[in-house]
Amino acid sequence: MSEPKLQLKIDLRSGKIEPELPAEGARDATTLAVMDEINAELPELEAKVGLEPRPVLLRAYVLKEVLEAHPRNWINDRSKRREWNETEERVGKLKAAAIEAMPEGEGDWVWGELPYVRETLTLLHNKQKAENEVNHLILTPLGNLEHAEINYKRMGADDLARVCQEVSEVLRRTAELDDEVLSWGPKNRGALLHGRELVEIPAGMLPTTGAAYGGFAAGVVLIAIGGALLAGVVPGVPKAAGLVGLIGLGPIAWGVGQLKQAGARRAAIPEEFSELSGKFRERLYLICALRELQVFRSRYSKAFEAFRTHLTREG
Incomplete structure (x- = not known):
């Protein structure tokens, strides 16, 4: 599978790991483009869920976060909002299938730890950033x-x-x-x-x-x-x-x-x-x-x- 376009990226200023968000005037078009990207990627993930459930579960988490960062109320066309709901449902089913394919309890544990890992990386980034600032001070x-x-x-x-x-x-x-x-x-x-x-x-x-x-x-x-x-x-x-x-x-x-x-x-x-x-x-x-x-x-x-x-x- 080629490198996915949709990613959670770290903000070098705040350290937060977030999707890249559009300008206010481009929200509608960007949200529709995100939906298209997710729907284009889902078939390949759904086909691999039985073979590689853990990577698929991790990817499902990213897609969920990216989609939620582009809420359906950013879409002007109401019919497209229904498609947003359908995309959200497909991502949810992908998550459930990946958890089901993993040993009992492991999938739920991995999913539950992802927010913690995300916060840990943010705090670690901020700590290292502050430490580098101190170490580079010319005294x-x-x-x-x-x-x-x-x-x-x-x-x-x-x-x-x-x-x-x-x-x-x-x-x-x-x-x-x-x-x-x-x-x-x-x-x-x-x-x-x-x-x-x-x-x-x-x-x-x-x-x-x-x-x-x-x-x-x-x-x-x-x-x-x-x-x-x-x-x-x-x-x-x-x-x-x-x-x-x-x-x-x-x-x-x-x-x-x-x-x-x-x-x-x-x-x-x-x-x-x-x-x-x-x-x-x-x-x-x-x-x-x-x-x-x-x-x-x-x-x-x-x-x-x-x-x-x-x-x-x-x-």
């Missing part, structure tokens, strides 16, 4: 991070859960970066996100220099007074009193030290900003990556659990 970028270390190499689809857990742990540890980013103010936010240079140093991030300049000025004044006393400019005051000017060196030294610290702090801020930008952008990448990974993980987990539950339920 190499997770191993090229500058500020976080993640073992992206997975041992099979089940190991994706561990990868997700590692990413989640990194995000938990870096949660304080969100507040740190806010502390740099709205004007710097775009630069942080795009890895650009600092726009402005936020108020309060640099140490105040007013006291430093005040100390420096006070020291200069004391030195000036001391110099005047040493020069005898002030009548009635011993020249030795001019040594008081040495006291001015202390405020000057303190003021200079404070100004140096402020300068060093100002010089370090752009580098700190750049490092924060890298860490924050990496964190945003991991947030987005984790969401995508969890989609694949959830899809695989659901498909695996559905298949396992199906096998457990049916034994």
Whole structure:
């Protein structure tokens, strides 16, 4: 017998094993064509039922499913609807004859198991599809991070859960970066996100220099007074009193030290900003990556659990 035209085909998107259905406008013509195909095939099957009852029974199941997928109410001509009923009856008789020709109980068992096998194949397809999606994920970028270390190499689809857990742990540890980013103010936010240079140093991030300049000025004044006393400019005051000017060196030294610290702090801020930008952008990448990974993980987990539950339920 040549390869039958009517088949149950697997939908690669849903995994369901179904007949190929027509567009709505072609239902009448397609249903009539299906009836013609079935009626053309039935005589050969009916002739072989006594010799090969099992293959005939399996084929009768396919024909039944295909015919039922093209219901008679799709046919416009009422007389043709009667022919649909007759075709359905012939398929039913073929099934009964095949079961009768098989050892007692075997035919009914085979027929009863066919829906289970059909569902099993659908669930197995969905499981393998989800597993292939996970196995083909390219996770190499997770191993090229500058500020976080993640073992992206997975041992099979089940190991994706561990990868997700590692990413989640990194995000938990870096949660304080969100507040740190806010502390740099709205004007710097775009630069942080795009890895650009600092726009402005936020108020309060640099140490105040007013006291430093005040100390420096006070020291200069004391030195000036001391110099005047040493020069005898002030009548009635011993020249030795001019040594008081040495006291001015202390405020000057303190003021200079404070100004140096402020300068060093100002010089370090752009580098700190750049490092924060890298860490924050990496964190945003991991947030987005984790969401995508969890989609694949959830899809695989659901498909695996559905298949396992199906096998457990049916034994």
